Amino acid sequence: MSDAVVPHRNAQVSRAGAGWFRRALDSDIFYSFRRSKLTMVAAAITVLFFLLAIFASWLAVQNPFDPAQLQLINSRISPLWTADGQSPFLLGTDEQGRDVFSAILYGMRISLAVGIAGVIFAGALGIGLGLIAGYFGGVADSVIMRIADVQLTFPAILIALLVNGVAKSLLGNRLDEMSTLAVLVIAIGLSFWVQYARTVRGSVMVEKNKDYVAAAQLIGLPAPKIMLRHVLPNTMGPILVIATINLALAIITEATLSFLGAGMPDTMPSLGTLIRIGNNYLFAGEWWIVAFPGIALAGLILSINLLGDWLRDALNPKLR
Amino acid sequence: MLAFTLRRVLQAIGVMLAVGVIAFAMFRFAGDPVSQIVSIDTSAAERASIRKSLGLDDPVLVQFAHYFINAVQFKFGISYQFRLPVSSLLMERLPATMELAICATLFAMVFGILMGVYSALRRDTVLAKLFQAISLIGISLPTFLIGILLIYLFAVTLGWLPSFGRGEVVKLGWWSTGLLTVSGLKALIMPAITLGLFQMTLIMRLVRAEMLEVLRTDYIRFARARGLTTRAIHFGHALKNTLVPVITVAGLQFGSVIAFSIITETVFQWPGMGLLFVQAVQNVDIPIMAAYLLMVSLIFVTINLVVDILYTVVDPRLRATVGRAA
Numbered sequence: 160m161s162d163a164v165v166p167h168r169n170a171q172v173s174r175a176g177a178g179w180f181r182r183a184l185d186s187d188i189f190y191s192f193r194r195s196k197l198t199m200v201a202a203a204i205t206v207l208f209f210l211l212a213i214f215a216s217w218l219a220v221q222n223p224f225d226p227a228q229l230q231l232i233n234s235r236i237s238p239l240w241t242a243d244g245q246s247p248f249l250l251g252t253d254e255q256g257r258d259v260f261s262a263i264l265y266g267m268r269i270s271l272a273v274g275i276a277g278v279i280f281a282g283a284l285g286i287g288l289g290l291i292a293g294y295f296g297g298v299a300d301s302v303i304m305r306i307a308d309v310q311l312t313f314p315a316i317l318i319a320l321l322v323n324g325v326a327k328s329l330l331g332n333r334l335d336e337m338s339t340l341a342v343l344v345i346a347i348g349l350s351f352w353v354q355y356a357r358t359v360r361g362s363v364m365v366e367k368n369k370d371y372v373a374a375a376q377l378i379g380l381p382a383p384k385i386m387l388r389h390v391l392p393n394t395m396g397p398i399l400v401i402a403t404i405n406l407a408l409a410i411i412t413e414a415t416l417s418f419l420g421a422g423m424p425d426t427m428p429s430l431g432t433l434i435r436i437g438n439n440y441l442f443a444g445e446w447w448i449v450a451f452p453g454i455a456l457a458g459l460i461l462s463i464n465l466l467g468d469w470l471r472d473a474l475n476p477k478l479r
Numbered sequence: 480m481l482a483f484t485l486r487r488v489l490q491a492i493g494v495m496l497a498v499g500v501i502a503f504a505m506f507r508f509a510g511d512p513v514s515q516i517v518s519i520d521t522s523a524a525e526r527a528s529i530r531k532s533l534g535l536d537d538p539v540l541v542q543f544a545h546y547f548i549n550a551v552q553f554k555f556g557i558s559y560q561f562r563l564p565v566s567s568l569l570m571e572r573l574p575a576t577m578e579l580a581i582c583a584t585l586f587a588m589v590f591g592i593l594m595g596v597y598s599a600l601r602r603d604t605v606l607a608k609l610f611q612a613i614s615l616i617g618i619s620l621p622t623f624l625i626g627i628l629l630i631y632l633f634a635v636t637l638g639w640l641p642s643f644g645r646g647e648v649v650k651l652g653w654w655s656t657g658l659l660t661v662s663g664l665k666a667l668i669m670p671a672i673t674l675g676l677f678q679m680t681l682i683m684r685l686v687r688a689e690m691l692e693v694l695r696t697d698y699i700r701f702a703r704a705r706g707l708t709t710r711a712i713h714f715g716h717a718l719k720n721t722l723v724p725v726i727t728v729a730g731l732q733f734g735s736v737i738a739f740s741i742i743t744e745t746v747f748q749w750p751g752m753g754l755l756f757v758q759a760v761q762n763v764d765i766p767i768m769a770a771y772l773l774m775v776s777l778i779f780v781t782i783n784l785v786v787d788i789l790y791t792v793v794d795p796r797l798r799a800t801v802g803r804a805a
Binding site: 313320321327411419420421442444453457461464 | 620631734
């Protein structure tokens, strides 16, 4: 993006009687959004994926998690437009007679849910620790940041795999689908908190020396209230960018764990699980079992990444 | 200089100790080692005697000391799945992973630098735009999808390359290498590309950005004014100065390449440490998980340490600031 050509639009914001919607349409961010075609396409695809996932139960022809609805008679049917295609299986079926299209919708729901919950968990953990480290400094700061430094040298996927293995070992046979979901969210949260903590700590250290914090301290507000109500809102911009980019990373991590067989089980597949199952039939020529979940995952990640890139540029005042 | 090196070494030892505590905690507290070893109908008395023989009744600190002393000697206990010493399992698999990681890094550096230089010098050509698109895909697509795509193209459809395994290997002492046979080399191509692709895009973006930066500097302008040929300016002056950060990044990334080989090795059923680790996670084989964590941490910490110390050797400015800070 070039720095000079974007005119300042703030002048119109103060127009009397404009509601929040009007203000949103007039904002700098929306303006830069409209200027980038690629971003608009990415946003449209992301919204489409979210809608597909939310309304999965209405759009799918079967519930792929319910074994009673799967019939072996319908196994390994190729997509509708090929010679052996059969209605209503738009994208074909897999070994167990599971409709690929329905499985993708339900799988995307899981992938998105785990991704979002993982990002929220990582964000809460990271923001909390970052606030404490930045606001109090001293021992708390050095302990938290030391841990962060050490963890940052290890790739997230390794940490997530370890958390997963330990949870499996502790829970053993009690690990059902729902607790697997929880374990995945925790594994992702524990692997991605560092970036939030570092960013928040940095901004808090700048903010806490400003007068408004001193004023809040002077009137005797408790430290947690100052941190959450006064300091935190001023550090949220970069957090939003990290969260968007992290959402793509979290979805990749969940898919990778499931692909490696350390994530969602075959009975309740996410996109990664579907790709792992489909990968076994690649050599038999049944390409659709792996291809469509793969395309869905790639499209989802790519469009979220593009949105994240755009948001980073749009919120960066140096680029305006 | 000596003080700095010493402090960094102490820090590295501290990190390794912390990782050691985590590995021990996993080894000791996650799951009951006895129930993994015995069958369901083993009597309680037998279980107790196994507990005793494994030293699980000793105080925790004693157990940690034992674990630590053994780990320093590369003794990580017995694998639950294979009933073999973990260290010999890891050692057997180490050459496969190292060869894969080294080839992937070489691939990433060669192609990353070439593509980066090209897209910096010919910024608006179609090819440069194509490289940019590839780099976006390389960063966005999950590794395992790229692997599956390559397998579908070159193994299933075209039948040029094998889709799994290491091909024939030759034994050189305890090291087994696949680099000396045709089938070994053929088997290496796709895994190395899959593993190296992310690093390649990283290096390409870095080289492009650095080149564009360097080409704007005064000494390049001065070189032009002196009438040097474009080739001499681009490759003799500009590229040389972009290579320092590139080599640093490639070096620091080598540890992640080894860790990321977990995924690539699973896709291609490559018989390395990563595949062993994934199977350990699936089968809850805690000794292998703990040992793998220690091994990878050791590699990470060593690389970081060496890079940090080399940096101060290469760049005297850093030495000065470090001296002042201390």
